Amino acid sequence: MSRPVAHLANLDLNLLVALRELVRERSVTRAAQRLGVTQPAASAALSRLRRHFGDDLLVREHGEYVLTALGEQLAEQVEVVCAAAERLFAASTDFDPATSEREFTLVMADYTIMVMGEALSQALGAAAPRARLHIRLVRESLSTEYADTIRFVDGMVAPPTNGFTLPDTRSAELFRDRWVCLVDANNPALDAGTLELRDMALLPWVAPYYRSNQRQPPSVPVMRQLALLDIQPRVAVRVESYLAVPYFVAGTDRVALMQERLATRLAAQAGLKVLECPGDHEPIVEALWWHRQYEEDTAHAWLRRLIVETARRL
Template sequence: MTPRQSRPTHLANLDLNLLVTLRALLRERNVTRAARNLGVTQPAVSASLSRLRRHFADELLVRVQGAYVLTPLAAQLAGQVETVCAATERLFATGRAFDPATTQREFTLLMADYPATVLGPALSRLFDRDAPHAALHLQLVRETLGSGAGDTIRLVDGLVSPSLGHFRTPGVGSVPLFRDRWVCLVSAGHPLCEAAAFGIEDLARLPWVVPYHRDDGYPSAAPATRQLTALGIRPRIAVRVESYRAVPDFIAGTRRVALIPERLTARLPSAHGLRTLDCPVPLDSLEEHLWWDAGHDEDPAHSWLRELVARAADSLEP
């Protein structure tokens, strides 16, 4: 398609139903399945796809070896359309009577895989029991949240994260969920496992696996790296991962070491061949909070969601 010339887009000139169709098409990557999910005919979705292709001057879906795949632009739009549709649904649901037993609203929570692992089972059960027709969209954090975290919170229903300075801004509400403590994770055959005692200097000499550490120097906003910085350790980082759950895979069978939340280690399979050790000096506790845009404070559905997340956290073992 010929590139479309850039021009201002006015909301009044847009058919917002196309957003819903675009979301279904990017989710399903198939016109027939998108039509079935939307409850409309296949020709209607095909017509909408043609309009979307003209608007974006892009094919969006292209057939490759008998299946449709997203174009690079469509892949870029996929995350944006989910956020916009969720925000639009929240906007038009505000102020209406809310019944969790019948609502079909989709709630979006953003968190790293660590709190998702800890909170997930309890949260899933509560959602299934109390709001069986509601949808939960769990977005996983892919990198350390920086100074733009306040803007990120406005695009989702809630963010689960440790308490960091850039969240202390007007218009952001929060409630503590649960505490955890940091432990050292090493391979079962690591020399530290046999040591009568070890200190900070021993840890400083070892290669580290660090989650969510940006490669832009110190200090870092990543919780584990901030703890190391407070101890005066500038670790030799052997592996950086955008996941807490991936850390053990890069520890097993090596001389590397990592700081990891203790609640997460309780969920590691025994086959990993790993050991947890107490840090030689006390570390700050890790406290996860639920953060939200205070503009949702009066929304009954959002109040219910906050209470549900808090109940899931309350059900955790001490």
């Protein structure tokens, strides 16, 4: 059990910061400037990192440095680890939002950003003008990476799924929404003025975060609703974004399920109609999720209150 601790103790953790700046800048010279060291010192750090990982990390192509495949993989991981380390050593019982320069990291979908991003940005700017916010967009693999990711971010804004009910996870409800159908205004399926379940089963679909080889019960909210309606969608377009959905429905006979708050804001500009969904479907419940290790963190508790209060004012 002691081997991982001993291994960590033998590492030069200053290399984490060097790695972050090297993969950010993709330049030894610029990384040295960011680190406040000489270029030979930055080169030496890169050499040590290459030996440690057994990979070049940065290679020169056409006169400039590019990341190797491992370098690309490490680029996101080192951001998360460095942010977690900064939060760890910034933890204190004394927290003054007016003077704090702490960076908070949240994982959100573009749908949630449209609903509450502006209000949250303004609330944070007014209460903690020197604090920084790092927004990471939800990715397709979020549900599979959730158990690891939640430890290294301040929170995730997402609906509950099977993967989000870990024993060490805490949550607070933010807001609710409901599902509606989105179709082009000239879609022939609208001749009757409404959509029936049989229409939805026959029409081609635009589906965000859809995985066709999903063996377990669907964790993606849209696909879970379709499963509840017993619809096996004929997916014409898969897209890793909620905001992109309307643009692949417009001018076609495709249909999509969308959150009402988002659909009503985007429909008019894309020539779409928002219709009631037939059948029974679950309400959308968006919540803030965080790891219990942050429960006693004064700054984190302040952030949680700010997010919840901002959502309640929507």
